[in-house]
Amino acid sequence: MLVRRDKLLTKPVAVSEYLFRRLYEIGIRSVHGLPGDFNLVALDYLPKVGLRWVGSVNELNAAYAADGYARINGISALVTTFGVGELSALNGIAGAFSEHVPVVHIVGAPSTTSQRNGLLLHHTLGNGDFNVFADMSSQISCDMARLDKPADIADQIDRVLRTCWVRSRPVYIMLPSDMAEREIEGARLDTPLDLSEPANEPEREKYVVDVVLKYLHAAKSPVILVDACAIRHRVLNEVHDLIEKTQIPVFVTPMGKGAVNEDHPAYGGVYAGLGSEPAVAAQVESADLVLTIGALKSDFNTGGFSYRTSQLEAIDLHSTHCTVRYSEYPGVSMRGILRQLTERVNLSPPARLRSPEIASSGEGEIITQAFFWPRISDYLKQDDIVVTETGTANFGIWETKFPRGVTGVTQILWGSIGWSVGAAQGAALAAKDMGLDRRTILFVGDGSFQLTAQEVTTMIRHNLKITIFLIYNEGFTIERFIHGMDAEYNDITRWQYTEVPAVFGGPKVRKFVVKTRSELENLLVDNEFNNAGGLQFVELWMPKKDAPRALKITAEIAAKNNAKMID
Template sequence: MVLETVPLAHYLFTRLRSLGADSIFGLPGDYNLRLLDHVEPAGLQWIGNCNELNAGYAADGYSRIKGIGALITTFGVGELSAVNAIAGAYSERAPVVHIVGTPPRAIQESRTCVHHTFKDGDFKHFDRIQEHVTVAHTVIKDCLSAPIEIDRVLQQCLLHSRPVRITIPDDMPGLDVDGARLRDSLVLPSVISQNSEAEALEAVLGRIYSSEKPLLLVDGESRFMGILDEVMSFVQRTDWPTFTTGFGKGLIDESIPNVHGVYKPCHKTLVDSCDLVIVFGPHYSTSNTYLGQTIPGKDVSIHVMPDSIKTNDNVFRDILAKHFLQRLLAVLDFAKISKHSLNLAITSENLTTTRTKDQEVTQRNGLWQRLSSFLQEGDIVLAETGTAGYAANDFILPRHARLFRPVTWLSIGYMLPAALGTSLSQRDMIHRGQYHRLSSARTVLLIGDGSFQQTAQELSTIIHHKLNVVVFLLNNDGYTIERCIHGRNQGYNGITHWRYLRAPAFFGAPEKGDYASHTWMVRTFGDLEAALTDENMVYGKGLRMVEIQLDRLDAPDQLLGWLDKQISKEQNV
């Protein structure tokens, strides 16, 4: 039975746990220490990070699997360090709750010039900064309104799948608030059927029945819209050709015969020949559409968006996508729809390459095909901004596998702390019996040397919590993606040489026991095969790390196209 009164911090953390958060990230600071006293008593696991930026990245990764993530920072210096991560979560729709411990109310009201401020007595600077990267925020000032405000902000986080911010003064975490609200689950607003929904249904049905060559495109915002079950039903029951975007890859089962992977420019002619393209959860950034090349034509598209349906120039507003798709599936006569298949040409990315064990590993002669076959059911794969992010579009993902790849924000270094978050989400869901009936799972990180140097210290947190993470570090001596774009021979695209495989030992990995770390250096395909089939890789627990030595201008086809243009331009000068 819930007590009538509970400490304010306990109220917040109990709410978070009821929404699915089992772990919370962050760092201690002198304005949040009393807040942190309530984390573990509320049943949450505290995950201390190496810095606030990494904590934000980890909470983001956690939230995209669990449905909500949270971090705690301190006023000013701590919260501002996390803003880049919060902005990325806002851009790519990750439901992150940013909790900030602030100076006591008396200090704020007296405008005392304390540390972590601009020494001007104004304690609202950081509120204004973060208004731009959160969908809602609250500054807790009194115990009466605190539970209402916390629930309001958390509801907005879930409704919009974007970050929110809650600030709690250092004198308030232990004060009692009304706990009666905890008796009821926090629910989102009920669906209210609008006239526009019937109009949209009629318009969409008309387009479907008149189409002779339809196609489906699944984009990444389908995840937060909660429509993946309905999308899968549509894919299977229509049997229409289906593509995903890079952001949408991994959200639907790629073993279904009519699912053809990521829509790339090489498919454009085929897609342009279709007279209907239904797009679920569109996210049309240039980096998710091959610089706009893979945005379907406006005249043939139907866009299923979070709260509207768009067809040609018509926008039917105030429609919840999940409810609309359920109604559409219920009334659609599948016997009346057209059937067709696509004749997809074999591309260089999916050709089987013959390799010898002494042959040097390159990205064009089979590295990614071999890594694709290494993946297994339930893996969460993170491919960092750069060559890995582009190449991962060609992976064939097993059942229940998920892929994180660069979408819009493209903050290099994100993927390593995000791997911490996703691996913890796997563990937490397995403990709840909610992870695809699996009893164990891996997180697989593919990261370049330059990105690794941005956030390498979070490897220590992965080691400390004995997480099941496999790291493939691509050592191509710097920022290869930048070299392909511009300055292929410029020193600014180089980085400091590190002894990467010594990182696990430096960061405290055990040398013996069940969670001993294991490392491999790969230069040839023989080395790669030995690493991938080693019993410590196959059956091991904890951190395993593979360094793959590559030429500095070795890259996937698209990036090499940019490199060729750069060289051609130089030659014509």
């Protein structure tokens, strides 16, 4: 292939190499996606810069996996082809956008000549509009770049990658096929990307801190509530410093599960309005000040909008602004505020908070939701990665106590059924790329698993350390509790689930069928099971019409909201 060279370039480098070297620089080691004729030439450059091609089974699963990878690694990349490929990935990218997950979506597109001439190409709508799919993605991307002008390409790549990191949301890069090997100036690669977030204006920051301290020092029973964006916008070090300095009782939301060391004496549990344990709800709702960090107050994250706290006693810190009672301070981000608060706060240590004891309930041999999730607390190890699917697992995990360093991976806001299977693959691969010996444990329902089961083959292909607990309860349980308990549309076909790994190329995968509590207990204490180095598959039987307490409450509220009439 002929590559056009500009004689003025001091360090010529192909566009694809420039882009992928930047991805490597910011910490990405594996790239998810699928090949297509418009991205093939670009993919040849991945191994040249040390990047691994993952190769998922479809674009939707690849997007889910990129989401999971970013939640562990900090950022990820996804490559699809124009039209058919990128649209298949769109649901996964939308989920990453809604939940503040930084994914770099690179789309191999037809050549600039083909686009300029409006050719009737495959993978198009046949109307000569080559921007229609990018326009769709613009609604779920925080920045975009069409790499069609060589003089601007390096600047565009650097800009969108920085934006992706700082804003912690997906970006979209269109790479036309004739630009993949076009040479541009590579000298700027000698200068690392600046990924630092903009600092707050000092006087504004000081003023907001003064206001926050005024209410914090006056409070008699303050609490801290840590939510998802504290994780996504990387302020957990600042959060823990504040907790350590003040010893204020700290709680997490469902989306914030895993953000706080649950062994800390100040940790109190999961707060989600009516979905909370009564003792947790009582302490949070009786507080005279609630300092929320990184809130995403969605329906399922708040127990169906059932918070019983007052804005008059609320301080909300965000990545782009802060709110103190009814006053909003735009352009003041939480990192600087948290650091100043920790430095300047002066509180008498509060009474030590006793975390609520989580005990397994019920007797007999049936594995109920109420029994299972507290029991899993003792199975988990320090630094595990715990992935939970939308449904019973997302709600049940509230009742599980995490050891120190456990990372919770959930998708409560977007809630795309089947997301967790791809996300588990991505999360496990990220841990492997980072050189970390961490178990990835996936809890997924049988209905959800059927949507994305093919991603098991990618887990096998990359020899990932994943244990899958498939909850066999005969269908879509969360939907049953919202509407249609016995409706046919909430039923699924029974699979031979433990045979799935063999079908997808893993005949040596360890597999188990667990129907009783005794069988579960024996498995959870088995040393080989606890220390397995590859994929394990557990089919776990639970009653069809059983669900975690929090799910039942939230589903009832959701059903009422769905039925509300317009006045």
